[in-house]
Amino acid sequence: MCFNRLVEHISCRFRSFDPRLYQIASLSTLLAYGLLWLHFDVSILQITLTFGTALVTQYAGTRLYKLPAFDPLSALVSAVGLCIFLRTNSMAVAALAAGIAIASKFTIRWQKKHIFNPTNLALLVVVTGGLGWISPGQWGQAAWFGFLIACLGSLVVTRAVRADVTLSFLGFYVVLLITRALWLGDPLTIPLHQLESGTLLIFSFFMITDPKTTPDSRLGRLIFTLLVALAALGVQFVLFRPHGPLWALLICSPLVPLIDRCFPGSRYDWARPSKGELTPPLSAPVFVPLSISSQQRRIS
Amino acid sequence: MSRQDYEACENGWAGSRQDPHMLNIRLYVPAVLFLVTLLLWNGNASAFCGFYVAKADSKLFNKASEVAIARAEDKTVITMANDFKGDVKEFALVVPVPTVLEKAQIHVGDAAVLKHLADYSAPRLVEYFDANPCRLLYPESRSMDMMGKASPSLQREREKALGVTVEAQYTVGEYDILILSAHESAGLETWLTENGYRIPKGASSVLHSYIKQNLKFFVAKVNLGEQAKLGLTHLRPLQIAFESPRFMLPIRLGTVNADGPQELFVYFLTRQGRVETTNYRTVRLPEAQEIPLYVKDRFGDFYRDLFGQQVKREQHRGVFLEYAWDMTWCDPCAADPLSGEELRSLGVFWLEPHGRPGRGPQAQNVFLTRLHVRYDEAHFPEDLLFQETSDRANFQARYILRHPWTGQDDCTAAAAYREQLYGRYEQQAQTLATLTGWNISEIRKAMNFGARPTTDEKKWYQRLWTN
Structure with a gap:
């Protein structure tokens, strides 16, 4: 009871803030931990360039697409995500990745929603091009519990925005990994080891949760996360390729418009976080993006 | 504005x-x-201007296995070093492999080439000599900055009863090789035991897992007749070549009932760049650290203890990078780079055979990664999974001995130089203690601080008002 009240209290306290501020704070803390304790190969120059390019691209996109206001928050989330995942020896590639990430939001769209998670798309384009790499084992297992707490904390303060996506994806993924281990007759230490991955946690809490690239309705999101979990395991254990979850998200993202068509829900707005239930049209028509004119579009 | x-x-x-x-x-x-x-960034190629003194032999470590993996476009050649010391009749090897191998996919390699590869990539000790400070135009730190047995039919019936199929059977060099597939682990375990392969207790569950993952088993024993014919006194490395997207090394069979942790050195020869583990953290060893001069005679102990400390630091779960370098050169060289022929013998199929015109050593396009892992069942429950990255940055586990200038010249720079030497010695002692876990006071004693040439120590106020 006490805990619930505390959670409620914290949620109320932070309700007036944009959830992306917490995402930026959490991801920046993780990046700082990686830089200071784990000695990640990311230079200050790379960080500066990634942030700089992301903001410049966002600004350019805002102007080119005549959006009402420059909104740097989503670009910052993408930039810090790239700094955490992407490793490259070329600063030009770091900048290119940030450019691809943000530009994809403006260019690859379907029914006023961008299709791919910007960070995910940019990472895989760069890795496939042989320009950079991702080190999924870089976090080790030492600080995993601390990591989990940081991620769960972020879930609380972000008012459980798309918490169903994180929890259902992790749920499906855990069940599938354990089922595989039982089928193989492996000790449970193996699926546990596979789950003790900082990369998997960051993916589950900060990447797959992007409300702009997940289905609008809850049922749609459950179907989507099941597909992502299945595809992630397929990439790892059938195709034997690394970065299963990242590839899975990229493959499943184009299915979102289809899922939205079958299971419609209300479109997400960063300014008014919602869980996707369809809002009655008369009560708050202004926040249903389908009714927003092109001048009021928000790309984030 | x-x-x-x-x-x-x-x-x-x-x-x-x-x-x-x-x-x-x-x-x-x-x-x-x-x-x-973007145009202003220009990576400066740095060179190490030092003399190579010693290398840390992989034989320093007990129970060490060495494996070389050449891989590009899913085509993989694995060379397994064989340092079996006991009676060759007792030798038996069981390796899970992704496909049934044909005879041409199995080869016996040359131990000398693998040894050459190990020597070339070994952690190394280099030494530098300080110049006369009275003749230096630049601060002395500059020099460092620039461095940048049954009848066949009965046997077959028995195999059938156990659910084991002998997919192929070959004699290659001094080895008798079988490729097995199995339906269930208990049968395979019984078959292996009956056929003289010593399988540790508890291996059944691991075999079961590999069978379910559709892996085959490459098993090898020494053919004594062939060995006598060849007149060999040692066993040569076994090599297998196959094409599979799986980029992994099965280590689980080796951890079953193992008596303590085991050491593994893996040498990757790739086209694109450095290799790292995807399911464990790959860590660079500390490098380019200055250590006291007396370590020159104890470099083996130094490196073994340094490695042990790093393993502890990573909570026994780290995989360590010891060397990552383009095969065309080295600086300083612990051994010469491998020749094109040697590389081809290790499975570097993308190299053109010897003698093709217009292909100098620069065209080799072979990147070497040397990983060192100390593993046991508790900390390494899963097999090692790898990925090739596009990282071609050079790295070597290199440790520095820096000899002080011992000349008698007298000038202001010489006095200042002699004075800062003590700080340097202390720093070296502390570095050594941190890296190896050795006792700092014993290090200081071994460095013989007191016997260093001393200049008259100035009081702080004498240094303040130099006139």
Whole structure:
């Protein structure tokens, strides 16, 4: 009871803030931990360039697409995500990745929603091009519990925005990994080891949760996360390729418009976080993006 | 900033009313600046100007296995070193493999080539000699900065009963090789035991897992007749070549009932760049550290203890990078780079055979990664999974001995130089203690601090007012 009240209290306290501020704070803390304790190969120059390019691209996109206001928050989330995942020896590639990430939001769209998670798309384009790499084992297992707490904390303060996506994806993924281990007759230490991955946690809490690239309705999101979990395991254990979850998200993202068509829900707005239930049209028509004119579009 | 500029910035941020030309300028300026900045980056190739003194042999470690993996486009050649010391009749090897191998996919390699590869990539000790400070034009730190048995039919019936199929059977060199597939682990375990392969207790569950993952088993024993014919006194490395997307090394069979942790050295020869583990953290060893001169005679102990400390630091779960370098060169060299022929013998199929015109050593395009892992069942429950990255940055586990200048010249620079030597010795002692876990007071004693040539120590106020 006490805990619930505390959670409620914290949620109320932070309700007036944009959830992306917490995402930026959490991801920046993780990046700082990686830089200071784990000695990640990311230079200050790379960080500066990634942030700089992301903001410049966002600004350019805002102007080119005549959006009402420059909104740097989503670009910052993408930039810090790239700094955490992407490793490259070329600063030009770091900048290119940030450019691809943000530009994809403006260019690859379907029914006023961008299709791919910007960070995910940019990472895989760069890795496939042989320009950079991702080190999924870089976090080790030492600080995993601390990591989990940081991620769960972020879930609380972000008012459980798309918490169903994180929890259902992790749920499906855990069940599938354990089922595989039982089928193989492996000790449970193996699926546990596979789950003790900082990369998997960051993916589950900060990447797959992007409300702009997940289905609008809850049922749609459950179907989507099941597909992502299945595809992630397929990439790892059938195709034997690394970065299963990242590839899975990229493959499943184009299915979102289809899922939205079958299971419609209300479109997400960063300014008014919602869980996707369809809002009655008369009560708050202004926040249903389908009714927003092109001048009021928000790309984030 | 003029008022107009200020307003322009303000408008730019708010993004409402403004001249479209102004927008273009504002978009281009950061873009141009950005491109200019990109052009300004120029990675300086750094060279190590030191003399190679010693290397840490992989034989320093007990129970060490060595494996070389050449891989490109899913085509993989694995060379398994064989340092079996006991009675060759007792030797038996069981390796899970992704496909049934044909005879041509199995080869017996040359131990000398693998040894050459190990020597070339070994952690190394280098030494530098300080110059006469009275003749230096630049601060002395500059030099460092620039361094940058049954009848066949009965046997077959037995195999059938156990659910084991002998997919292929070959004699290659001094080895008798079988490729097995199995339906269930207990049968395979019984078959292996009946056929003289000593399988540790508890291996059944691991075998079960590999069978379910559709892996085959490469099993080898020594053919004594062939060995006598060849007149060999030692066992040569076994090599297998196959094509599979799986980029992994099965280590689980080796951890079952193992008596303590085991050491593994893996040498990767790839086309694109460095290799790392995807399911464990790959860590660079500390490198380019200055250590006391007396370590020269104890480099083996030093490196073994340094490695042990790093393993502890990573909570026994780290995989360590010891060397990552383009095969065309080395600096300093612990051994010469491998020749094209040697590399081809290790499975580097993308190298053109010897003698093709217009292909010098620069065209080799072979990147070497040396990983060292100390593993046991508790900390390494899963097999090692790898990925090739596009990282071609050079790395070597290199440790530095820096000899002080011992000349008798007298000048202000010489006095200052002699004075800072003590700080340097202390720093070296502390570095050594941190790296190896050795006792600092014993290090200081071994360094013989007191016997160093001393100049008259100045009081702090003497240093303050030098006149």
